[in-house]
Amino acid sequence: MKILLIDNEPEIRAVLKEMVEAWSKGMHSIEEATGVATGIEKINSFNPDVVFLDVEMNDGTGFDLLSKLSKPSFQLIFTTAHNQYAIQAFKFSAIDYLLKPVDPVDLNTALQKALENISSNTLQHQLAVLMQQVGNKTETDKQIVLKDIDKTYFIKMNDILYCEAEGSYTKFYIVNAEPIFVSRNLRSYEELLAPAGFIRTHHSCLVNPAKIKVYDRKTDSGTLILEGGHTIPVSQRKKDFVIQFLENR
Numbered sequence: 001m002k003i004l005l006i007d008n009e010p011e012i013r014a015v016l017k018e019m020v021e022a023w024s025k026g027m028h029s030i031e032e033a034t035g036v037a038t039g040i041e042k043i044n045s046f047n048p049d050v051v052f053l054d055v056e057m058n059d060g061t062g063f064d065l066l067s068k069l070s071k072p073s074f075q076l077i078f079t080t081a082h083n084q085y086a087i088q089a090f091k092f093s094a095i096d097y098l099l100k101p102v103d104p105v106d107l108n109t110a111l112q113k114a115l116e117n118i119s120s121n122t123l124q125h126q127l128a129v130l131m132q133q134v135g136n137k138t139e140t141d142k143q144i145v146l147k148d149i150d151k152t153y154f155i156k157m158n159d160i161l162y163c164e165a166e167g168s169y170t171k172f173y174i175v176n177a178e179p180i181f182v183s184r185n186l187r188s189y190e191e192l193l194a195p196a197g198f199i200r201t202h203h204s205c206l207v208n209p210a211k212i213k214v215y216d217r218k219t220d221s222g223t224l225i226l227e228g229g230h231t232i233p234v235s236q237r238k239k240d241f242v243i244q245f246l247e248n249r
Contacts, residue, residue, distance in 0.1 A: 001028040001115065004048035006039040006065070007079065008057040012100065016052060016079070019107050036060040040068055048074050050114045052098075055080040063134050072123055075114035089133035091192055093126045094145035094152070122152045129154065144192070146172060146182050153180055157196055161211050161226050163189055165204040173230065175211075201242055202235045215246055 003020055007013045013032050020030055031046050033039040035057040043051065051074045053062040062078060078097040080086050090097040096110050125145075132142045144160075146153045161173040165186040172180040182189075190198070190206050201207050201224060214225035221239045224232040234242050 001050065001118070002046060002048045003028055003030045003050045003052070003111075004033065004039075004042055004046055004074075005030065005052045006033045006035070006042070006057075006062070007052070007054040008035050008059075009054075012054075012079075016102060016107075019102065019104050020052075020111070022104070023108050023111050034058075036065045036068075039065050043069065043072075043074075049118055050075045050077065050111065052077050052079055054078075055083050055086050063131070066127055067131065072127065073121070074123070075117055075120075076123060076127075077110050077114060086134075088192065089130050091188075092133050092142070092144050093130035094147055095123075095126050095130060120152075125154055126152075142196070146180050148181050148183075155180075157193070158208070158210060160193075160198075160208050161228065161230055162208060162232055163193070163198075163206040175227065199242065199245060201238050202233045205232050207232055209245065209249060212246065215243070 003024070005013050005016050005020070007016065017030055017032065024030070031042060033042040036059045053065065053076060055062045055078060066072065076095055078086070078090055078095065079100055079102060080097060081100040087097065096113060098106055098110060129143045129145050142157050143154050144157055146155055155172070155174060159175045161175060163186060164171045164173065166181065168183070168185050170182050170184055170186050170189050172182065174180065186204070186206055190200055193206060198206050198208055207224060207226070211226045212224050213227060216223040216225060221236045222234040222242070224234060226232060
């Protein structure tokens with residue numbers, strides 16, 4: 001396996017290289033680049049299987065580099081120093097990332113995952129979702145990448161009806177599609193989807209308000225009826241918030 005490290009800071013490249021060499025036990029080739037321009041040159045000449053890519057470099061960003069590639073086929077692992085905006089984009093696109101200073105255990109996990117997915121051909125689609133997040137598209141035009149045990153799904157956010165907590169899993173209900181189970185909890189998706197307007201109506205439900213058709217007051221705290229006839233509970237604690245939200249939207 002060929003591994004490329006792209007970072008403008010020599011010290012960080014040196015530490016990454018040491019950790020990657022420890023993981024690879026001399027069985028894999030490792031090369032380095034210092035920024036966007038040298039990174040593109042090295043990708044074209046080295047044809048890496050895995051790329052560690054810094055978000056912010058002297059001659060541009062990792063996103064700038066990716067925008068200049070026509071059909072990237074490598075496994076991608078971003079490295080970033082707590083750039084929260086970038087991290088949100090990575091989560092939407094399900095692209096792996098490591099926080100600086102990089103933890104050796106996290107790096108080993110990321111490399112093992114990359115090795116297991118080396119034949120995957122989803123990166124180009126995931127990058128499209130990533131670029132939507134860092135670009136100027138409206139929230140409802142953007143997509144989110146969801147993965148279950150067998151498949152990777154590219155879902156328009158506006159096609160999500162609601163999300164339901166299933167223990168440590170989240171069940172996504174999608175317009176004209178079967179539900180998708182994802183092994184992340186509802187709280188993590190609330191953090192991602194709340195900026196797009198999704199609202200928590202109950203401890204177990206996160207709802208796309210664009211899909212709400214009726215607020216039924218027959219019960220004490222009320223029930224929401226969505227497109228397709230889905231009924232969503234409103235908790236007593238969330239009742240006033242939901243009513244105010246619906247009246248002001």
